Amino acid sequence: MAGCILVVDDEPQSREMHAVALRSWGYKAVVAQNGFEALMKVAEYSPDLVISDLRMRGMSGFELLSVLSRRYPEIPVLCISGEYDPLNTPPHVVCDTLLRKGSYELSELRAKVAELLHGQHGTARPKRPREVVWLPKGSDDYYTVTCTNCLRTFPVRGTTEKEHSEEHTSCTHCQAVLTYFIEGSRA
Numbered sequence: 001m002a003g004c005i006l007v008v009d010d011e012p013q014s015r016e017m018h019a020v021a022l023r024s025w026g027y028k029a030v031v032a033q034n035g036f037e038a039l040m041k042v043a044e045y046s047p048d049l050v051i052s053d054l055r056m057r058g059m060s061g062f063e064l065l066s067v068l069s070r071r072y073p074e075i076p077v078l079c080i081s082g083e084y085d086p087l088n089t090p091p092h093v094v095c096d097t098l099l100r101k102g103s104y105e106l107s108e109l110r111a112k113v114a115e116l117l118h119g120q121h122g123t124a125r126p127k128r129p130r131e132v133v134w135l136p137k138g139s140d141d142y143y144t145v146t147c148t149n150c151l152r153t154f155p156v157r158g159t160t161e162k163e164h165s166e167e168h169t170s171c172t173h174c175q176a177v178l179t180y181f182i183e184g185s186r187a
Contacts, residue, residue: 006051007052
């Protein structure tokens with residue numbers, strides 16, 4: 001086998017389509033349906049690459065990226081998202097490569113996978129500091145943060161209306177200082 005690749009997506013059809021394609025190219029494909037399950041699979045399989053959606057229930061792809069960046073910086077990450085343009089990715093999206101969901105061919109995915117597995121990651125964009133957490137916009141002033149140090153969650157109250165604003169808090173469990181971003185203004 002050419003390498004182990006973890007595919008993380010809460011949409012079963014997308015998850016399985018990617019896994020089938022990867023297996024047909026000779027890779028071992030392991031799947032997870034959210035960030036928490038992905039972390040268990042990372043510990044169990046030590047993948048050579050992670051392919052992740054960004055919007056998922058439970059631990060989102062954004063939170064997963066933060067934890068992977070802190071705990072497993074050597075693992076390259078390819079994100080697939082319908083929300084961001086790969087040519088104009090916000091700096092708080094902590095991944096090595098981004099593909100726009102529904103706008104790429106499997107041949108492009110195959111080429112990106114090969115590049116990342118051959119050590120060509122981190123050259124296009126530097127990774128953000130390890131402690132950055134990215135939070136999707138909530139319907140009220142409270143957000144649930146997953147600590148990248150102890151992996152426990154705790155609530156925080158948003159303090160700004162600025163889009164993509166950088167904020168800071170301490171984990172209520174282990175006191176690790178975290179920097180986080182909130183997407184857009186609150187609804």
